[in-house]
Every structure is written in structure tokens, then in C-alpha cells.
Ligand SMILES: Nc1ncnc2c1ncn2[C@@H]1O[C@H](COP(=O)(O)OP(=O)(O)OP(=O)(O)O)[C@@H](O)[C@H]1O
């Protein structure tokens with residue numbers, strides 16, 4: 001028996017050090033090293049994959065003609081890139097109470113009702129709690145097996161007996177493998193448990209869902225390597241107080257990582273939102289200043305969303321800038337461009353920017369709408385009610401072309417908008433679209449005038 005000794009493991013990159021350091025020597029992150037027990041030789045991750053295969057010509061391998069497994073929930077299938085790929089590992093992260101277990105229980109029940117055997121391993125809740133949730137959601141399929149267990153070895157045993165066609169682990173932070181001594185939730189435990197589970201699902205061609213906790217700053221708890229090990233990383237987001245939830249792919253080996261699914265949290269579970277644009281615009285304050293509508297492309301579809309701004313004189317001291325839903329630094333950059341190129345004085349103002357509905361937008365095409373909302377509130381003039389806005393803003397104050405102009409314009413038209421302020425360079429792509437006036441702008445100064453003019 002080798003004597004256990006202490007090592008320090010980085011919770012961000014998984015690197016190790018024999019003594020505690022303020023900064024990780026591998027990834028240079030601050031304050032990420034945590035103490036862990038380690039007994040002698042460490043097994044390398046994914047070692048379980050070795051020893052079984054041999055080199056095979058690529059033409060003899062199974063290909064994409066094997067159909068994906070549909071979850072029965074359209075929005076989930078879309079985010080996964082058209083359904084679950086056999087043998088793939090999917091990590092789903094989200095804040096406490098956002099609805100991860102609810103979503104996966106719905107996926108599990110749907111799959112079970114379609115005749116698949118599903119193994120739902122719960123390390124957080126008792127089997128009874130899962131049953132109560134399932135009753136509330138309105139289904140109790142016979143082929144859905146709930147297993148309250150945290151030991152990976154026993155889960156694998158159960159899995160080889162039950163031969164499920166899908167395995168769900170809720171959550172990866174609560175399970176442990178006997179081969180690692182440290183506590184569940186620790187870096188090496190999470191990494192090794194995940195490695196064993198993933199290797200098992202690869203070799204058996206069984207898809208695997210892992211629920212992951214997130215840290216205070218919103219990134220997945222546990223080692224970054226976890227994100228590399230799985231095939232797909234999904235985030236389940238939303239504001240607790242809002243009933244809307246957004247499922248977003250941040251990494252996907254089998255589909256676009258820009259895709260987005262929208263749900264509404266109800267008593268009876270998560271409902272798919274058929275027309276997200278309609279929902280995001282529902283509570284829009286028409287006729288008040290500081291609100292701009294943009295047409296944003298998320299994955300394969302366009303969405304109309306409202307961007308709100310509040311610009312008010314700073315009472316004292318340094319002006320505040322608070323940004324929710326778009327990139328903070330981009331907003332600062334847009335403020336600088338507005339000051340320098342259009343001559344709108346913002347240095348003495350507090351600025352608050354928010355994307356309505358709890359969405360997060362990270363494409364540059366929303367720039368122009370952020371500017372529109374700020375200018376509108378600054379001048380205290382409402383943007384014309386049937387006008388939508390999109391375009392990237394450059395440092396020279398130029399409006400740059402964006403991708404998918406036609407699809408953005410069509411979405412705006414579908415929701416009853418009659419005017420769209422957009423990059424001039426995109427006008428040639430939208431010639432065929434009738435019934436909506438497209439105003440092409442190439443300079444921020446001109447754009448600002450057209451937000452209000454009729
Ligand atoms: N009886 C109920 N009626 C309506 N909504 C409920 C009810 N019970 C729970 N919910 C909703 O479900 C949410 C909790 O969902 P769930 O347990 O799936 O979250 P989770 O992401 O798995 O959380 P955790 O990280 O704690 O496991 C609650 O925040 C609430 O919105």
C-alpha cells in the first residue's frame with residue numbers, strides 16, 4: 001500500500017503541483033489549485049479505451065447512415081444537431097434550479113415512451129423525488145429505470161445487466177469511481193469518473209448524458225478537460241424569475257455550436273416555444289425611448305430580440321456601465337465610436353444595457369441595435385415602432401455587412417416590421433423581398449438619423 005500524499009490540482013486545467021501556489025503553473029489561472037489526496041500511481045484518463053481495438057480502414061467503419069436517436073423534443077434535437085448520435089457523450093451545465101433534471105427527465109421519459117430502455121442515475125435526489133417529479137410532468141413509462149447510486153462501478157454493473165439504450169448521470173459531481181481516492185466533486189474524481197463512463201458508452205454505443213454544476217462565474221465546475229472529453233457541451237440558461245429557458249450548444253462535434261432551443265418553464269415541465277421571436281417581443285414597451293429591436297441569427301434561425309438601454313447623467317464620481325446579455329467590452333467600444341465619430345457625449349453618463357428575456361447575444365450584428373437603444377434613450381426619442389435594426393459597427397464608424405441578411409429581414413417582416421435599418425453592403429442580397437423597406441446605411445452618423453425618421 002502506497003502512502004497517500006497530498007497534491008494540488010488545478011480546477012481549471014487539471015494540472016498538478018506538489019505544493020500550493022497562488023497561480024497554476026500550467027494555465028496561469030489564479031487561485032485554482034485545490035488540495036487532493038493521491039495514492040501512488042495515478043491512472044491516466046481514458047486508459048479504458050486501450051487494449052480492445054486495432055487499426056481499421058476508414059472505409060470499413062460505421063458511418064453516418066446510422067440514424068440519430070430523436071429525443072421527441074424538437075428544440076433539444078435541434079440543439080444537438082438533429083438528434084442524439086449513438087455512443088456520444090453530452091454534458092449539460094446550468095445554474096442550480098434552472099431545470100437540468102427536469103429537462104433530462106423529460107428527455108428520458110420521451111425516449112422510454114418510444115420504446116428505449118433508459119437508465120437514470122441520480123446522485124443528488126432520492127428515487128422518490130424523481131418519481132414525484134415524473135408524476136408532476138405526467139408520465140411514468142415502464143422502461144425508464146431510476147437508480148439512486150453514486151458509485152460508478154455499480155452503475156456500470158447495473159448498465160451491463162439492464163443494457164439501456166441511453167444513460168443519464170445526474171450529476172457528474174456527485175459520482176465517484178473506486179479507483180480514485182479523492183472525494184466526489186474533486187477534480188481528479190470528476191475527470192476519472194467521466195473518463196470511465198465515456199469509455200463505457202463509446203464501447204457499448206450507448207449515448208451518455210452528464211449533468212454538470214456551474215461555478216459562481218457561470219463556467220462548468222470541475223476540470224476544463226471535462227469539456228474536451230465529451231462530444232457536446234450544452235448550457236441551460238435563463239433567469240430564475242423568468243419562465244424562459246434557453247438551451248445552447250457551446251461545443252458540438254456533431255452539429256453547429258451556435259444552435260439554440262427555447263423553452264418555457266411551466267408546472268407541467270418545460271414546454272417548447274414554437275415562435276421565440278413572438279415571445280421575446282411580447283412585453284416590449286412600444287413608444288418608449290431606449291428600446292431597439294434587432295434580428296439576430298442564432299444557429300440556423302433568426303430571432304427578433306429587444307435590446308434596452310438606460311443612459312442617465314452620473315450623479316457623482318466615475319460613470320457606471322452595466323451590461324447584461326451582450327459583451328461588456330463591445331459596449332464600451334460602441335460608446336467610444338459614438339463619441340468620436342458621431343459626437344454624442346456619453347462620458348458623463350451611467351449606461352445600462354440589457355437584452356430582454358434573459359437571452360445572451362454574442363454576434364457583432366447586434367452592434368447597431370445596441371447603439372440605437374443608447375442613442376434613443378440619450379436623446380429621449382423612441383425608435384419608430386415598426387423599425388428593426390441590425391449591422392456590425394466598426395471603429396471608423398462604418399457599418400459593416402453581416403451574414404444572413406435575407407433571413408434577418410424575413411424574420412422582421414414576418415413579425416410585422418415595415419422598416420429595417422441595415423448595412424448598405426447587404427442590400428444586394430435582399431432584392432427579392434417585398435413588403436418591407438430596407439434602409440441601407442454605411443456610416444453610423446446616417447444610421448442614427450434613420451432610427452427615428454419616417
Ligand atoms: N411544483 C412545481 N411547479 C412548477 N415548477 C416547479 C415545481 N417544482 C419545481 N419547479 C421548477 O423546476 C425548477 C427546478 O428544476 P430542476 O430540479 O430540474 O433544476 P436543476 O437544474 O436540476 O437543479 P439542481 O441543480 O438543484 O439539480 C424550479 O426552479 C422551478 O422553476
Ligand SMILES: [Mg+2]
Pocket residue numbers: 100101102124170
Ligand atoms: Mg437537478
Ligand SMILES: [Zn+2]
Pocket residue numbers: 010011012013014015024025026027028029032
Ligand atoms: Zn491550470
